[in-house]
Amino acid sequence: MGVSEVMTIRQKLIEVQKKIGHKVLSTIKKDLCPLKELLNSYAVGFDASYSKRYGGIAVATLVNINTNELISYAIAMGEPPLEYIPGLLAFREAPLYYTAYLSLVKKIKTTPRCFIAIIDGHGIAHPRNAGIASHIGLALNIPSIGVAKKRLYGIEKVRNVNKKSKISIEGYVYDPKTDEPLAAVLVPNKKKRIYVSPGAYITLESAIRIIQLLLEPDYRLPTPTYYADLISRRISRCLDNGRCTPETVGGLQRTLEHYANTNRA
DNA sequence: GCGACAG
DNA sequence: ATCTTGTCGC
Numbered sequence: 001m002g003v004s005e006v007m008t009i010r011q012k013l014i015e016v017q018k019k020i021g022h023k024v025l026s027t028i029k030k031d032l033c034p035l036k037e038l039l040n041s042y043a044v045g046f047d048a049s050y051s052k053r054y055g056g057i058a059v060a061t062l063v064n065i066n067t068n069e070l071i072s073y074a075i076a077m078g079e080p081p082l083e084y085i086p087g088l089l090a091f092r093e094a095p096l097y098y099t100a101y102l103s104l105v106k107k108i109k110t111t112p113r114c115f116i117a118i119i120d121g122h123g124i125a126h127p128r129n130a131g132i133a134s135h136i137g138l139a140l141n142i143p144s145i146g147v148a149k150k151r152l153y154g155i156e157k158v159r160n161v162n163k164k165s166k167i168s169i170e171g172y173v174y175d176p177k178t179d180e181p182l183a184a185v186l187v188p189n190k191k192k193r194i195y196v197s198p199g200a201y202i203t204l205e206s207a208i209r210i211i212q213l214l215l216e217p218d219y220r221l222p223t224p225t226y227y228a229d230l231i232s233r234r235i236s237r238c239l240d241n242g243r244c245t246p247e248t249v250g251g252l253q254r255t256l257e258h259y260a261n262t263n264r265a
Numbered sequence: 266g267c268g269a270c271a272g
Numbered sequence: 273a274t275c276t277t278g279t280c281g282c
Contacts, residue, residue: 047272048272048273049273049274050272050273050274052274056273084271084272084273085270086269086270086271086272087270087271089271089272090271092272093272120271120272121271121272122271125271126271131271132271132272146271148271148272149271149272150270150271150272151270151271152269152270152271153269153270153271195271271273272273272274
C-alpha cells in the first residue's frame with residue numbers, strides 16, 4: 001500500500017492484526033510450558049464490565065488450577081480507547097487487561113514459572129488469527145487461551161467426539177481458508193456451549209485440557225473468567241449506584257474473594 | 266449487493 | 273457489553 005494511500009484507523013488496526021496473527025500461528029505448534037507443569041500452576045482470568053460513570057472495569061483473577069480457588073485479583077478502570085467493533089475487541093479491552101495484570105503481579109508474592117492466561121473472547125478463531133487472547137498472550141509473553149460464548153469466525157462442524165470425558169467436545173471450528181482447526185466447541189452443561197481456541201504459546205489440544213479442568217459442574221465459564229465476570233460486574237454496579245468510589249473499591253477485596261469462593265458449588 | 270459480526 | 277420482568281427448573 002503506497003505512502004499516499006489514505007487509511008482509516010480501522011484499516012490500520014487490521015494491518016496490525018495481520019502481523020500479530022502471523023506471529024501467533026508460529027507459537028501454537030508446541031507448548032511454551034510443558035502441559036504437566038501448567039496443570040500444576042496458576043491461571044490468570046480476564047473479563048470486563050462497563051460502568052456508566054467510570055468506563056471500563058477490568059479484572060485479572062489468579063486461580064489455582066488444581067483447586068479452582070480464587071487466590072487474588074486486581075482491577076483496572078478507565079475509558080476504553082475505542083468503541084466495540086467486531087474483530088477489533090482487543091484494541092478496546094486489552095489495554096485495561098494489561099494494566100490489571102501488572103497490578104496483580106505486583107501484589108502477589110509467588111511468581112510461578114508458568115502462568116496461563118484465560119480471556120473472555122477468542123484466540124486464533126478470528127478472521128486474522130488475532131483475537132484478544134492472542135494479543136494478550138503476546139503482550140504478556142505467557143501462554144493464553146480464549147474462551148468465547150459465541151462464534152466470530154470459521155466453519156463449525158459437529159463431530160460429537162470424546163463423549164467419554166466429562167466435558168464433551170461437540171465439534172470444532174475450522175478455518176475456511178486453510179481447513180485447519182481453530183477452536184473446539186465444548187458443552188459445559190446441557191444448553192450452553194463455549195468456543196475454546198489457543199491465544200498464543202499453547203496448542204489447541206493442551207488448551208482444551210486446561211479449560212476442561214477449569215470448568216466446574218453446571219458452570220458455563222471456566223473459573224478464572226467466571227470470577228472475573230462476577231467481580232467486575234459487582235464493582236461496576238457498586239460504582240453506578242454510588243455505594244462505592246474508585247478510591248474505596250480496593251476495600252472490597254477481602255469480601256469479594258471470600259464471596260467468590262463461597263458462592264461456588 | 267447481501268449477511269455476519271467475540272465483548 | 274448494557275438495557276430489563278417475568279418465568280422455568282432444581
